[in-house]
Amino acid sequence: MQVLTPLLLACVLCGVRGVIRTPLEAFRPSAEIHFRRPDKLPLLPHRRTTAPPKSGLKILYQTGGSEEDLPDCRPRQVCSKVDLYDAAQPWIEKKCRCLGHRPCSSELSTDDNHTLADKTTLYKTCEPVKRLPKCRYFKDAAWVIYTFPDSNATQQIVNCHCPKLSVTYLLKKLPYVTPSGEQGNQYQFACSPQSVS
Structure with missing residues (x-):
């Protein structure tokens, strides 16, 4: 039994490496989330790659390994997410490239007028967030x-911004067919x- 225990542990650890295609935001408690169309993502295999730290920040790319590998952003799409869960080691996930060579x-x-925030994540958009309408509760x-199950990527489109001192919650999950004919979810x-506690 002593010989089998390390082997079983190794098998369990190998099996834990499965890919979760559901966006992390769908699993967060609704109190932690504050803000949040598919067509033009490349059908490349999804691999989050890491770039060398820029001023202490780890940079991940949703597809490819550099800005040039990213798809062009659609209107009101989140171009990157800054994760502040560990304040000592924040990191950025680049999702798409803003048009017109704008970074x-x-x-x-x-303070940059391109950010929607929750407790641990900053959602960056190419367009100024002041142009977004205010959401109705x-x-x-x-x-x-x-x-996008075919490329294991996601696209986050912002429609409006929540009023101050509000939170977002998962309203609904709907299936749809991707441009490549795969079944995806929105x-x-x-x-x-x-809520006041």
């Missing part, structure tokens, strides 16, 4: 996340007033 903001603050989908998030 997607990598600021660790919300429980009615509007603040943002929608589309999954996750719609709506705004709710923050």
Whole structure:
């Protein structure tokens, strides 16, 4: 039995490496989330690659290994996410490339007018967020996340911004067919007033 234990442990650890295609936001408690169309993502195998740290930040790319490998952003798409869960080691996931050679903001603050924020994540957009309409509680989908199982990538489109002191929650999950004919999901998030404890 002592000889089998390390072998069993190695088998269990190898099996844990499965890929989760559902966006992380769908699993977070709704109190942690504050904000959130598929057509033009390349059908490349999905691999998150890491770039050398830029000013202490780890940079991951949703597809490929550099800005040039990323697809062009659609209107109101989140171009990058800055994860602040570990304040000592924040990291950025680049999702798409802004048109017109404009850089997607990598600021660790919300002062750049291109940021929607929750407790641990900053969502950066190519367009100024001040141009977004204000969401109505429980009615509007603040943002929608589309999954692409063929490339294991996601697209997050922002429709409106939640009022101050509100949170987003998963409103509904709907299936759809991707441009390549695969079955994907869209996750719609709506705004709710923050509950007072």
